[in-house]
Amino acid sequence: TQLLEQSPQFLSIQEGENLTVYCNSSSVFSSLQWYRQEPGEGPVLLVTVVTGGEVKKLKRLTFQFGDARKDSSLHITAAQPGDTGLYLCAGAQDYQLIWGAGTKLIIKP
Amino acid sequence: KAGVTQTPRYLIKTRGQQVTLSCSPISGHRSVSWYQQTPGQGLQFLFEYFSETQRNKGNFPGRFSGRQFSNSRSEMNVSTLELGDSALYLCASSLASGLSGEKLFFGSGTQLSVL
Numbered sequence: 001t002q003l004l005e006q007s008p009q010f011l012s013i014q015e016g017e018n019l020t021v022y023c024n025s026s027s028v029f030s031s032l033q034w035y036r037q038e039p040g041e042g043p044v045l046l047v048t049v050v051t052g053g054e055v056k057k058l059k060r061l062t063f064q065f066g067d068a069r070k071d072s073s074l075h076i077t078a079a080q081p082g083d084t085g086l087y088l089c090a091g092a093q094d095y096q097l098i099w100g101a102g103t104k105l106i107i108k109p
Numbered sequence: 110k111a112g113v114t115q116t117p118r119y120l121i122k123t124r125g126q127q128v129t130l131s132c133s134p135i136s137g138h139r140s141v142s143w144y145q146q147t148p149g150q151g152l153q154f155l156f157e158y159f160s161e162t163q164r165n166k167g168n169f170p171g172r173f174s175g176r177q178f179s180n181s182r183s184e185m186n187v188s189t190l191e192l193g194d195s196a197l198y199l200c201a202s203s204l205a206s207g208l209s210g211e212k213l214f215f216g217s218g219t220q221l222s223v224l
Binding site for chain 1: 150151165206209215
């Protein structure tokens with residue numbers, strides 16, 4: 001069974017702090033996506049990374065795909081209350097989409 | 110452009126009943142995927158439909174079924190409901206297969222409670 005492990009499962013920090021969320025697997029993915037889900041809504045795609053070592057930035061969010069395409073990280077700089085939500089990663093492999101269990105992030109004002 | 114529409118938004122059923130959930134994808138999208146989400150479990154893939162054909166199925170019992178119509182709208186049905194079926198059911202549409210890393214557009218989901 002392929003697994004995509006996300007850590008931490010839960011993170012509660014103060015506004016203005018930095019944080020990193022990890023998504024790890026022993027399997028190689030052709031691409032990896034990060035989604036954010038707010039309460040009562042469906043997930044919304046933030047970014048897709050495809051190339052090993054790729055770094056993508058979305059305002060204060062920085063996404064990195066591991067060199068071996070087995071892991072990824074999401075770094076948020078100066079977190080804002082609007083960043084609160086459930087962050088999900090999903091890896092594409094052999095016509096399957098493997099989902100992590102998510103990181104619940106709470107940013108306190 | 111309208112997003113993915115799921116109906117109903119909330120549903121309360123009792124054990125043993127059956128339920129049908131509906132999903133209207135974004136116009137022009139031919140792929141519809143269904144997911145079950147429970148706290149701490151992430152998204153569990155149910156099945157994917159493309160042009161009215163089921164292309165892939167997750168590891169769920171036969172009580173879970175679905176179909177897609179010629180206008181790409183999709184329905185999923187759960188028969189003989191069990192307490193463990195209580196979950197948020199999400200539908201996602203995409204241009205091509207949602208299992209190949211294609212961007213997925215999710216609806217707001219149907220929150221099903223089984224009493």
